[in-house]
Amino acid sequence: MAKTKSRVGKSAAVAAILGKYEKLRANIGQAHGTALIAEIAADCSAYLETKAKRIDLKSSVGGKSYFAFSQDPRMSRAINQDLFIEDQRVLANLLGKLTADPGLDWLSAERCNRFLYTIAISFCALSDVTADNDQKTPGTFFELFVGHLLSITFGVKPRNQVEVLTVEDERSTLPTDFIFDLGPKQLKFHVPVKTSTRERAVQVWAHQRMLNGVYGEGRFKGVLVALAETKLDRRKLEVVEICLPDQWAVYQRFVARMDRVYYLDLPAKYAALARQFPYIPVKTLGEFFKEKDTLVKPESY
Amino acid sequence: MAKTKSRVGKSAAVAAILGKYEKLRANIGQAHGTALIAEIAADCSAYLETKAKRIDLKSSVGGKSYFAFSQDPRMSRAINQDLFIEDQRVLANLLGKLTADPGLDWLSAERCNRFLYTIAISFCALSDVTADNDQKTPGTFFELFVGHLLSITFGVKPRNQVEVLTVEDERSTLPTDFIFDLGPKQLKFHVPVKTSTRERAVQVWAHQRMLNGVYGEGRFKGVLVALAETKLDRRKLEVVEICLPDQWAVYQRFVARMDRVYYLDLPAKYAALARQFPYIPVKTLGEFFKEKDTLVKPESY
Numbered sequence: 001m002a003k004t005k006s007r008v009g010k011s012a013a014v015a016a017i018l019g020k021y022e023k024l025r026a027n028i029g030q031a032h033g034t035a036l037i038a039e040i041a042a043d044c045s046a047y048l049e050t051k052a053k054r055i056d057l058k059s060s061v062g063g064k065s066y067f068a069f070s071q072d073p074r075m076s077r078a079i080n081q082d083l084f085i086e087d088q089r090v091l092a093n094l095l096g097k098l099t100a101d102p103g104l105d106w107l108s109a110e111r112c113n114r115f116l117y118t119i120a121i122s123f124c125a126l127s128d129v130t131a132d133n134d135q136k137t138p139g140t141f142f143e144l145f146v147g148h149l150l151s152i153t154f155g156v157k158p159r160n161q162v163e164v165l166t167v168e169d170e171r172s173t174l175p176t177d178f179i180f181d182l183g184p185k186q187l188k189f190h191v192p193v194k195t196s197t198r199e200r201a202v203q204v205w206a207h208q209r210m211l212n213g214v215y216g217e218g219r220f221k222g223v224l225v226a227l228a229e230t231k232l233d234r235r236k237l238e239v240v241e242i243c244l245p246d247q248w249a250v251y252q253r254f255v256a257r258m259d260r261v262y263y264l265d266l267p268a269k270y271a272a273l274a275r276q277f278p279y280i281p282v283k284t285l286g287e288f289f290k291e292k293d294t295l296v297k298p299e300s301y
Numbered sequence: 302m303a304k305t306k307s308r309v310g311k312s313a314a315v316a317a318i319l320g321k322y323e324k325l326r327a328n329i330g331q332a333h334g335t336a337l338i339a340e341i342a343a344d345c346s347a348y349l350e351t352k353a354k355r356i357d358l359k360s361s362v363g364g365k366s367y368f369a370f371s372q373d374p375r376m377s378r379a380i381n382q383d384l385f386i387e388d389q390r391v392l393a394n395l396l397g398k399l400t401a402d403p404g405l406d407w408l409s410a411e412r413c414n415r416f417l418y419t420i421a422i423s424f425c426a427l428s429d430v431t432a433d434n435d436q437k438t439p440g441t442f443f444e445l446f447v448g449h450l451l452s453i454t455f456g457v458k459p460r461n462q463v464e465v466l467t468v469e470d471e472r473s474t475l476p477t478d479f480i481f482d483l484g485p486k487q488l489k490f491h492v493p494v495k496t497s498t499r500e501r502a503v504q505v506w507a508h509q510r511m512l513n514g515v516y517g518e519g520r521f522k523g524v525l526v527a528l529a530e531t532k533l534d535r536r537k538l539e540v541v542e543i544c545l546p547d548q549w550a551v552y553q554r555f556v557a558r559m560d561r562v563y564y565l566d567l568p569a570k571y572a573a574l575a576r577q578f579p580y581i582p583v584k585t586l587g588e589f590f591k592e593k594d595t596l597v598k599p600e601s602y
Contacts, residue, residue, distance in 0.1 A: 174551055206507030206556055213555025250475055254514025255507055 011051075014130050017043045021123070021137070023042060024144045027149030028158065034102045037119065038095040044122035045088055052076070052129055054203070056234065061241040062268065068232065069125045074132070076125035078232040078239040080265045091118060102152045104289040113286025119262040120145055120227055124195070135195075143193045146225045146285075147178050150191060153292050154180045158191070162211065175206055179220070187296060191221040195227040198242055202251055209256035222258040225240040225285060228265035243269040252278040260295070262288050312352075315431050317342045322424070323443045324440070329459065330452030335403045338420065338446060339396040345423035346389055353377070353430055358533065362542040363569065369533065370426045376434070377426035379533040379540040381566045384418040392419060403453045405590040414587025418565040421446055421528055425496070436496075444494045447526045447586075448479050451492060454593050455481045459492070463512065477508055480521070488597060491521040496528040499543055503552055510557035522596070523559040526586060529566035544570040553579040561596070563589050 001115050010018075020040050027033035052069035057078055059066045065081040085091045094115050097106060101167075102114050123145075124138040131137070158178040177192035190211050192204045208222040229241050248270070252258065261270065262285040273280040288295075313317075321341050328334035353370035358379055360367050366382040386392045388395065395416050398407060405413050415567065424446075425439040448459050459479040478493035491512050493505045509523040530542050549571070558579075560573065563586040574581040589596075 174548060200504075202504055202507045202511075203501075206503045206552075207511070209507070209510060210503075210551060210555045214551070247475060250511060250515070251507075254511045 010130055013043065013047050013051075014126070017047070017119070017123075017126060018137075020248070021141055021144075024141070028148050029156075031102075033148045034099050034152070037148060038099050040141075041095055041119040041122055042068060042088075042092060044126040045091055045118070047126055048122060048129075049088065052125075055237065058238045061230065061239060064241075064265075066230065066232075066239040068237075069129055071129040074129045075232075075234050076128035077121075078228075079121050079125060080117065080228070080230075080232045083114050083122065083265060085093065085114055085118040091115075102149070104149070107286075107289070108284035109284065109290045111286070112289050113264060113284040116149070116285055117227075120264055124227070139195050142227055143178075146191075146193045150178070150180060150189075150225075153289070154182060154189065156180055156182060162214070174210070176211070182296065188215075188220045189222045189223055191225060195226045196229050196242075197224075197226055198229070199244075201244065201248060202255070205251035205255040205258065208258055212256055222256065222260075223295075224258055224261040226261070226263050228263065229267045229270075230265065241267050241269075243267045245269045245273055248273060248280060249278055252280050260288070272293050306424050311431055311540055313345065314348050314352075315427070318424075318427060318543075320440075320441055322445075325408060325442070325449070329445060329449050330457075332403075334449045335400050335453070338449065339400050342396055342420040342423055343389075343393060345427040346392055346419070349423060349430075350389065350520040353426075356538065359537070362531065362540060365534075365542075365566075367531065367540040369538075370430055372430040375430045376533075376535050377429040378422075379529075379531045380422050380426060381418065381529070381531075384415050384566060385422065386415055386419040392450070393414075402583055403450070405450070408587075408590070410585065410587035410591045412587070413590055414565060414585040417450070417586055418528075421565055433450065443528055444479075445495050447492075447494045451479070451481060451526075454590070455490065455597065456481060457481055458591075463515070475511070477512070483597065489516075489521045492524045492526060492527045497530050497543075497563075498525075498527055499530070500545075502545065502549060503556070506552035506556040506559065508557055517572055523561075524596075525559055525562045527562070527564050529539075529564065530568050530571075531566065542568050542570075544568045546570045546574055549574060549581060550579055553581050561589070 019038055020036050024033060024036050027036060034292055048069050052071045055068045055070050055075065056070055057066040066078040067081055068078055069076040098104070107115060115191070120142055123141045127134055127138045152156055158180050160178065161173040161175050162179060163173055176190065180189040182188065190208055192207065197204065204224050211220045212218070222236060230239050231242055232239050258280060261280060261282040263282065264285050265268065266282065266284050270282040273282050318341055321337050325334060325337050328337060349370050353372045356369045356371050356376065358367040358369055360489055367379040368382055369379055370377040399405070408416060421443055424442045428435055428439045452458055459481050461479065462474040462476050463480060464474055477491065481490040481492060483489065491509055493508065498505065504523050509521070512521045513519070531540050532543055533540050559581060562581060562583040564571065564583065565586050567583065567585050571583040574583050
């Protein structure tokens with residue numbers, strides 16, 4: 001039984017990045033968390049530019065161009081050319097500002113989205129080219145990264161469970177994705193975070209349904225945050241986007257209502273769901289930071 | 302990028318078994334399907350007894366003993382000692398009777414369950430010891446095996462999708478697990494089939510919720526069929542059973558109601574759910590063949 005996550009012979013640079021990643025969990029919502037994310041992003045960007053080479057990919061996704069980083073024998077996931085900040089000085093400048101003001105009010109939605117996409121995809125690409133079949137590390141980084149940004153925004157630390165009365169006189173807790181609880185009798189947010197949803201999307205709506213059932217309809221606002229829905233065929237060097245908008249519409253009508261979905265690499269087929277019944281507002285994550293004040297106000301309930 | 306499903310150097314015996322497995326899908330609910338299953342079971346049993354060796358496992362599951370088949374360098378999943386029919390003559394006799402009368406009325410629930418467990422786990426074990434990291438082939442065999450038995454019982458072929466009105470004036474279909482439709486204005490069954498559920502169990506209740514939402518509460522009876530919830534640590538040679546009964550209880554209360562859950566290797570923690578609110582009737586699959594007449598009668602609605 002071969003181990004699938006071997007990073008045998010990983011360089012000191014990669015070990016240093018993973019060391020910072022390990023420290024991130026304990027620093028969610030804190031200034032040191034922002035500093036760690038800024039360092040990880042700069043380190044990943046530098047590593048990829050110096051150690052990996054770029055490979056152009058054939059895109060079957062309308063209006064989007066993709067490339068991948070490659071470090072023999074491994075290749076990263078697909079990277080959206082228009083969303084990726086190549087210039088390390090531009091990135092360093094933005095990371096410096098992020099550390100000083102992690103609220104992200106100082107960027108337009110579009111530039112903010114590119115910036116956050118670059119941070120997230122750089123770590124994923126670094127992990128892809130330095131380990132075999134490791135989906136967990138990039139997935140966890142993305143969760144921690146988004147959890148940190150939202151923690152700063154909401155001003156509270158996230159929880160990963162809710163309390164449920166399961167059987168008479170017994171209390172139990174149920175694991176969930178992030179829960180941001182703005183306090184007694186204030187808004188609560190249920191925030192699943194996924195690098196992609198694919199055929200697992202129904203889990204998101206099912207968890208929302210469960211929270212609605214336990215705490216009453218609308219007690220938790222449901223906000224899904226996802227990275228992308230691209231899939232790379234590494235043999236054909238071809239990128240496709242896997243979207244199931246009809247299924248999402250059924251989930252939104254018949255399982256539970258999600259208040260928002262935010263993507264870094266927003267699929268056009270999901271963005272279209274915002275314009276027809278049952279109206280799922282799917283936007284870029286950059287837009288979250290422009291509408292966050294509306295979203296957290298009680299009158300938006 | 303190494304292929305994970307290589308069966309390089311597989312023997313003619315294994316190739317013959319996989320060839321029969323490939324034919325099974327086109328013969329669901331037909332007499333030839335029963336014949337294929339009987340041949341596959343006999344072939345797998347013979348292969349494992351002659352080519353693989355048994356390894357006793359340390360069981361951390363109360364009241365259950367497990368072993369595994371091993372064919373260097375691979376080891377099968379855990380096999381429940383008490384449920385596995387070792388004697389090939391006994392198995393051959395049962396397979397002969399199955400081919401003659403696939404309704405399974407001629408066996409007690411307990412003996413029926415052992416028989417079906419032996420068929421299912423033998424194919425899984427054969428796949429485990431002849432391929433690396435292939436979860437799909439055993440999973441698909443188990444689906445087809447259960448789908449066939451239920452198709453014989455219900456007297457109809459299963460479907461894998463339902464029709465949904467997604468947006469005004471547009472029809473769409475939604476992929477599901479097996480649907481057994483007993484005809485217009487008759488009972489309909491929603492039958493997810495899983496080798497194990499683990500953290501994916503919420504999907505089962507979410508799909509039931511969706512069907513309830515689209516077609517009305519109770520229109521589809523929900524029947525989950527699963528093989529086992531064991532997990533084998535191949536380094537420690539130790540078997541654990543992963544059960545989340547508190548979560549199931551929350552799903553049953555707040556997501557949707559499943560009418561039955563049938564296991565071949567029934568976890569005691571799930572069986573206990575039948576005895577306390579919210580009452581999930583979890584039984585052995587052998588018991589299904591004793592209560593099937595009740596289950597399909599309209600008055601059981």
